[in-house]
Amino acid sequence: MTGSSSPDPLHGVTLQRVVERLEGRYGWDGLARRVPVRCFQHDPSVASSLKFLRKTPWARARVEALYVEMVREEQET
Template identity: 45%
Template sequence: MNIEQPNNPLHGIKLATMLEQLYLEYGWETLGNTLNLKCFLNNPNYKSSLKFLRTTPWAREKVEQFYLKNIVNKRITKK
């Protein structure tokens, strides 16, 4: 079932993709300090960070909001 979601800018974007783009743009240290998440500060890596974000809704929400604000909005303003 493929339902269009015009009001959901994150539709179709995987958490792993978000995390990779944020890491490439900001790095672990900046993400950890900005979002106040220890999974990005204490020996960070993709696998452990993804596991934490998938099981911790409040942390995932922080990352998604940061992604929307800083990555998606940059793309929109460049168009």
């Protein structure tokens, strides 16, 4: 979040916002290449992704790590 005092890029950001921002930047195809899970590869949607990620800790961790990497890259530019 812009102007946040927390150094954690995930602080105050919902999982839905994480998925929407990643999809906006990479598209579903790019997201599926970076995190190869079915919810990104076959008939992807934010709703199906959220349902899967909330039940699958390892996939959620990879998505959140990708988001943190994206935010850090954006801050460098």
